[in-house]
Amino acid sequence: MMKPAAFLFDMDGLLIDSERVYQRVMLDILVPKGHAPADVEALSLRLVGNSGVRGRALLAEFLDGGVDEFNAAWHAGVRDSLAAGVPLRPTVRHSIEALAETGARMAVVTSTHIAHARSNLERAGLLAHFELVVGGDEVPANKPDPAPYMQAAAGLGLDPQLCAAFEDSDAGTTSAVRAGCHTTQIPDLRPLHHPLPDLGQQVAPDLASALMTLGAICQNGVLRG
16 A cells, blocks of 8 residues: 555554453453363453453353453453553554654554553553544444544544554454555464454564554664655
């Protein structure tokens, strides 16, 4: 594609290495209650990229009750863990800082509620690089619906087809592709032997590789003009 007019990024599992935090806290809560670690890990992988409504349904099926109590303890545990430090995915800090130096327009498109999203991005030292953050509680429909990416592009005053999107999950990738964005999937945690969807997206091992493929940054970090 031509040089993107803007770069749209998912947050959890793409910028922030939070999916492992969610999984670890889930294990800490459920294994002492008698759930097998392998079953809990499998559940956590099924939850990646899902909206709150779909996630709640999966939890209800697994827990057979007590979803509200679990959710409260789970999210509190994740918040406590991230308060001690927000881990980033490989190559993210360098890639975002290098892209920012080019003057690129950037936004975050996440299913996380806006207040938590902005807080996590700020603690990670990334928030100032983004012109816009679209949270899951601000959109009429969640991923895999195209609404989040369409809203982000509109907020930047752009056609989604002029934007490059970056996602880790299948639901997020579907959302970005359906919105019309040039989409790159950078897989993180996912179920074993679960193939990536064939949506016409590009696939990359990390964010730096994805941006280099688009010609947005160079191998050695020197920026392209």
